[in-house]
Amino acid sequence: MSGADQGPVIELEIPARAEYVGLARLVVSSLATARRALADERIDDLKLAVSEACTNAIEAHAGAERQERVTVRWSEGDDRLLVQIDDRGPGFDPGQLPEHPPVTDPERLNFERGLGIPLIRTLVDEVDFNPSDSGTSVRLTMFCGPADDELSS
Amino acid sequence: MSGADQGPVIELEIPARAEYVGLARLVVSSLATARRALADERIDDLKLAVSEACTNAIEAHAGAERQERVTVRWSEGDDRLLVQIDDRGPGFDPGQLPEHPPVTDPERLNFERGLGIPLIRTLVDEVDFNPSDSGTSVRLTMFCGPADDELSS
Amino acid sequence: MELGLEVTEHDGITVLAVRGEVDVYTAPRLREKLVELVSQGKHNIVVDLEAVDFLDSTGLGVLVGGLKRLRSHDGDLSLVCTQHRILKVFEITGLTKVFTIHESVDAAVAK
Amino acid sequence: MELGLEVTEHDGITVLAVRGEVDVYTAPRLREKLVELVSQGKHNIVVDLEAVDFLDSTGLGVLVGGLKRLRSHDGDLSLVCTQHRILKVFEITGLTKVFTIHESVDAAVAK
Ligand SMILES: Nc1ncnc2c1ncn2[C@@H]1O[C@H](COP(=O)(O)OP(=O)(O)O)[C@@H](O)[C@H]1O
Numbered sequence: 316m317s318g319a320d321q322g323p324v325i326e327l328e329i330p331a332r333a334e335y336v337g338l339a340r341l342v343v344s345s346l347a348t349a350r351r352a353l354a355d356e357r358i359d360d361l362k363l364a365v366s367e368a369c370t371n372a373i374e375a376h377a378g379a380e381r382q383e384r385v386t387v388r389w390s391e392g393d394d395r396l397l398v399q400i401d402d403r404g405p406g407f408d409p410g411q412l413p414e415h416p417p418v419t420d421p422e423r424l425n426f427e428r429g430l431g432i433p434l435i436r437t438l439v440d441e442v443d444f445n446p447s448d449s450g451t452s453v454r455l456t457m458f459c460g461p462a463d464d465e466l467s468s
Numbered sequence: 469m470s471g472a473d474q475g476p477v478i479e480l481e482i483p484a485r486a487e488y489v490g491l492a493r494l495v496v497s498s499l500a501t502a503r504r505a506l507a508d509e510r511i512d513d514l515k516l517a518v519s520e521a522c523t524n525a526i527e528a529h530a531g532a533e534r535q536e537r538v539t540v541r542w543s544e545g546d547d548r549l550l551v552q553i554d555d556r557g558p559g560f561d562p563g564q565l566p567e568h569p570p571v572t573d574p575e576r577l578n579f580e581r582g583l584g585i586p587l588i589r590t591l592v593d594e595v596d597f598n599p600s601d602s603g604t605s606v607r608l609t610m611f612c613g614p615a616d617d618e619l620s621s
Numbered sequence: 622m623e624l625g626l627e628v629t630e631h632d633g634i635t636v637l638a639v640r641g642e643v644d645v646y647t648a649p650r651l652r653e654k655l656v657e658l659v660s661q662g663k664h665n666i667v668v669d670l671e672a673v674d675f676l677d678s679t680g681l682g683v684l685v686g687g688l689k690r691l692r693s694h695d696g697d698l699s700l701v702c703t704q705h706r707i708l709k710v711f712e713i714t715g716l717t718k719v720f721t722i723h724e725s726v727d728a729a730v731a732k
Numbered sequence: 733m734e735l736g737l738e739v740t741e742h743d744g745i746t747v748l749a750v751r752g753e754v755d756v757y758t759a760p761r762l763r764e765k766l767v768e769l770v771s772q773g774k775h776n777i778v779v780d781l782e783a784v785d786f787l788d789s790t791g792l793g794v795l796v797g798g799l800k801r802l803r804s805h806d807g808d809l810s811l812v813c814t815q816h817r818i819l820k821v822f823e824i825t826g827l828t829k830v831f832t833i834h835e836s837v838d839a840a841v842a843k
């Protein structure tokens with residue numbers, strides 16, 4: 316974790332409802348843009364990964380109380396951006412997800428789901444899933460250059 | 469407080485630094501736009517009032533620790549939007565602020581500050597300042613129509 | 622969040638132009654629109670993604686579901702997309718091999 | 733957050749065109765620019781606010797400070813602003829009576 320959590324920390328707590336995933340994307344892309352150390356394409360990647368993780372968090376809450384919330388925590392290290400998404404859902408085993416048939420197999424069309432975690436794994440530089448009885452914590456890391464001088468001063 | 473706090477609650481925690489006031493504006497205007505019950509001009513008013521309150525909160529923290537944070541809490545009632553800005557600053561007495569000379573007085577030009585609270589009072593429908601030893605809590609209320617069906621369902 | 626959905630007909634091919642962000646909140650509206658078109662007997666659908674700003678896995682799932690439904694009617698669902706950031710999502714998930722992706726609506730309906 | 737600051741000269745009148753959001757974070761840059769212009773002997777300044785999306789009390793304070801500084805040099809600071817939401821901030825604070833506000837840069841420099 317070297318280089319992490321030394322900089323500013325921003326937290327967003329949203330209700331576990333689909334309509335708030337867009338707000339998480341907005342906040343993360345605004346912060347990533349302000350940091351000015353990540354290319355636009357990588358900002359899009361992070362935005363999509365955060366969106367997928369928030370979607371999973373919200374779906375894990377389905378049936379939970381309306382006031383249950385999902386937390387998106389942004390932090391910065393010298394050489395990285397970190398976004399952590401915490402939910403209060405039942406947790407899961409990320410090593411035990413079903414594999415998709417290859418795209419050439421006509422059976423592939425039966426899989427409308429299960430694309431989120433593969434996307435996350437491809438889009439960010441590091442991902443940690445920390446499931447527990449009290450929920451799941453997903454940490455996304457993007458390596459990047461140092462913060463813009465103006466902002467880090 | 470009738471009608472308040474029954475709907476969704478969104479919280480944003482930002483470092484007490486000037487560069488994050490824009491993020492508070494972004495979040496509040498995005499939420500107000502999604503609610504679709506407030507005219508554009510009133511969204512601008514709320515955005516400016518939130519910005520002024522966050523600016524005051526951040527200035528109240530000047531000299532405090534870097535990790536001290538300011539919280540912006542959005543909630544919705546049937547007939548109102550509520551934004552609460554909490555800081556950990558020294559507090560103040562909103563009834564004891566200096567009066568500005570009238571604009572026709574050349575002395576007026578000596579007052580480059582002190583415009584924030586008069587603006588807040590004019591822009592929102594209700595404002596409550598709750599200073600205490602542990603900080604100040606400012607509650608801004610905008611009355612509005614009921615939430616858009618799609619969003620409140 | 623708004624999702625724009627506009628339907629036009631081009632000689633037996635139905636073009637559904639999507640505008641805005643397709644995510645877990647808005648994707649159900651896209652799914653409903655596709656189901657509605659199929660139930661109206663439209664079995665050749667082109668989904669135009671050129672005005673889409675954001676597309677996530679829920680959106681991909683709805684498009685895969687639409688393709689499956691149309692294939693079962695001997696129809697097809699193809700896409701119009703030239704935006705790099707949207708194409709990328711299809712590439713990562715291998716779905717560029719599942720969908721026919723056109724460069725323009727003209728090219729899609731000319732086929 | 734970007735603050736655009738562009739200076740042009742129009743027959744002895746200096747026009748400072750501001751673009752973006754003027755708030756507690758960006759206002760210091762506007763203040764510095766005004767101080768710099770005054771120190772270069774520019775005593776007739778028009779601040780063009782037409783491309784400003786947001787202006788708060790910190791921004792107002794900087795403009796009041798600039799006007800005060802220029803008046804002490806027998807100069808003036810006037811504004812160009814037709815945007816309702818920006819004008820409103822000047823109206824609420826009574827500053828429409830303190831500043832001359834023009835409808836366009838042309839009108840401001842023609843004066
Ligand atoms: N935060 C989470 N909490 C509980 N289960 C999760 C979480 N994230 C993912 N999962 C599980 O992993 C599965 C695969 O997730 P994903 O690849 O995003 O696809 P999808 O969400 O479309 O099913 C989900 O269906 C769910 O069972």
Ligand SMILES: Nc1ncnc2c1ncn2[C@@H]1O[C@H](COP(=O)(O)OP(=O)(O)O)[C@@H](O)[C@H]1O
Nearest residue numbers: 524525528557559560581582583584585586604
């Ligand atoms: N949250 C707060 N905590 C402590 N003091 C505050 C707070 N908000 C306002 N004040 C006090 O009230 C004064 C007037 O505030 P305002 O009208 O916004 O003008 P300005 O911030 O330009 O001084 C401030 O200078 C400060 O002393």
